[in-house]
Amino acid sequence: MTDVLGRKLLSAVLILSVFVVWEFxxxxxxxxxLVLPRPTQIIATLFNYAPAIWPHAYQTLYTTIVxxxxxxxxxxxxxxLIGSSKLAFDTAYPLxxxxxxIPKVAVVPIFVLWFGxxxxxxILTAMIICIFPxxxxxxxxxxxxxxxxxxxxxxxxxxxxxxxxxxxxxRSMPYFFASLKVAxxxxxxxxxxxxxxxxxxxxxxxxxxxxxxxxxxxVFAGLFVLAGLGVMFYAIFSIIxxxxxxxxxxxxxxx
Numbered sequence: 001m002t003d004v005l006g007r008k009l010l011s012a013v014l015i016l017s018v019f020v021v022w023e024f025x026x027x028x029x030x031x032x033x034l035v036l037p038r039p040t041q042i043i044a045t046l047f048n049y050a051p052a053i054w055p056h057a058y059q060t061l062y063t064t065i066v067x068x069x070x071x072x073x074x075x076x077x078x079x080x081l082i083g084s085s086k087l088a089f090d091t092a093y094p095l096x097x098x099x100x101x102i103p104k105v106a107v108v109p110i111f112v113l114w115f116g117x118x119x120x121x122x123i124l125t126a127m128i129i130c131i132f133p134x135x136x137x138x139x140x141x142x143x144x145x146x147x148x149x150x151x152x153x154x155x156x157x158x159x160x161x162x163x164x165x166x167x168x169x170x171r172s173m174p175y176f177f178a179s180l181k182v183a184x185x186x187x188x189x190x191x192x193x194x195x196x197x198x199x200x201x202x203x204x205x206x207x208x209x210x211x212x213x214x215x216x217x218x219v220f221a222g223l224f225v226l227a228g229l230g231v232m233f234y235a236i237f238s239i240i241x242x243x244x245x246x247x248x249x250x251x252x253x254x255x
Contacts, residue, residue, distance in 0.1 A: 037217040042224055045217040056206040057225050060191050063119055063202065064229075067126025068187040072180070075131040079138025083172070084164060089139070100132040105193050112198040122194035122202065129190035130183035137179035141172025177241035184233045188226055 019039040025031070026038045033041055046053065078096070081088045104125055111121035145168050153163045195204025203222045210218035 034214060034216050037220050041217045042220045045221040046224065049218060049221065053203075053206065053221065053225065056201060056203050056222075057229075059119075059199075059201045060122075060188070060195065060203040060226070061229060063122040063194075064126050064184075064187045064191045067123040067190065068130055068184055070123070071127040071130040071183065071187065072134060074127070075134030075179075075183070076138055076176070078131070079135040079172070079176075080142065080164070080169075082135060083139035083142030083168070084160075089143075093139075096132055096135055099128065104129050104190055105197065108194050108197045111194070117198040117200070119199070121198050122191045125194040126187040126190040130187045133182045133186070134176070134179045137175035138172050141175035142168040145171050173245040174241075177237060177245055180237045181234050181241075184237065185230045188230055192226065 023038050023040060026036055037045075078092060082092055083089075107128070108121055108125055111124050115121060115124075142164070145163075149167050149171075150163055153167060158166070191202065192204035192207075195202030196208045199205050203225055207219045207222040210216075210222065
């Protein structure tokens with residue numbers, strides 16, 4: 001317990017030291033805040049512009065959560081299908097790889113043509129950008145179930161659905177939660193990309209307006225907001241993972 005606490009404290013000090021070095025680097029070399037604002041300037045901007053930042057942060061959080069939720073549902077279903085069926089793997093996997101290879105900023109104008117500018121394109125962009133890692137990880141977890149376990153289940157007269165429910169899905173949980181921690185950060189990327197292209201609200205739109213008026217501290221404040229939200233959700237999924245898939249952690253978790 002003491003070792004864990006000491007390691008956490010050390011990591012917090014190291015993280016803090018990054019911002020201290022950043023602060024002194026800007027001061028020593030006289031770097032203008034139009035190029036790289038100091039952390040203290042960014043924090044001051046967060047407080048000064050808090051009433052204006054909050055509606056944008058709420059919009060980005062809303063579109064990201066909704067898009068992420070739809071992406072998780074669709075990714076989980078596709079992952080189960082692909083991991084359980086070779087035909088589904090041969091059919092759907094190439095399509096998913098092709099879709100994942102398309103830059104998401106290229107599909108935002110299509111969503112705007114279909115649904116108009118605003119919330120819907122941001123939700124859809126957040127959804128499609130997070131599907132691929134979920135599908136890959138869930139399918140991998142199901143497809144890599146030990147043949148011995150399947151043989152034992154078949155010897156007990158278990159159906160294919162029984163094997164999937166009692167062995168395949170639990171076996172894929174560590175993979176699933178690993179994909180969630182990646183997918184939530186990608187969802188924020190998707191929302192912000194869509195907001196910079198086709199929205200009048202959201203952190204992406206706020207950063208675009210701030211950059212056009214050369215308010216660089218506000219641009220970095222938007223980055224800090226996104227980073228904070230991403231870290232928060234990453235920590236939430238890590239806590240849930242320890243509760244649901246703690247059996248798979250044979251040693252202290254690294255990620």
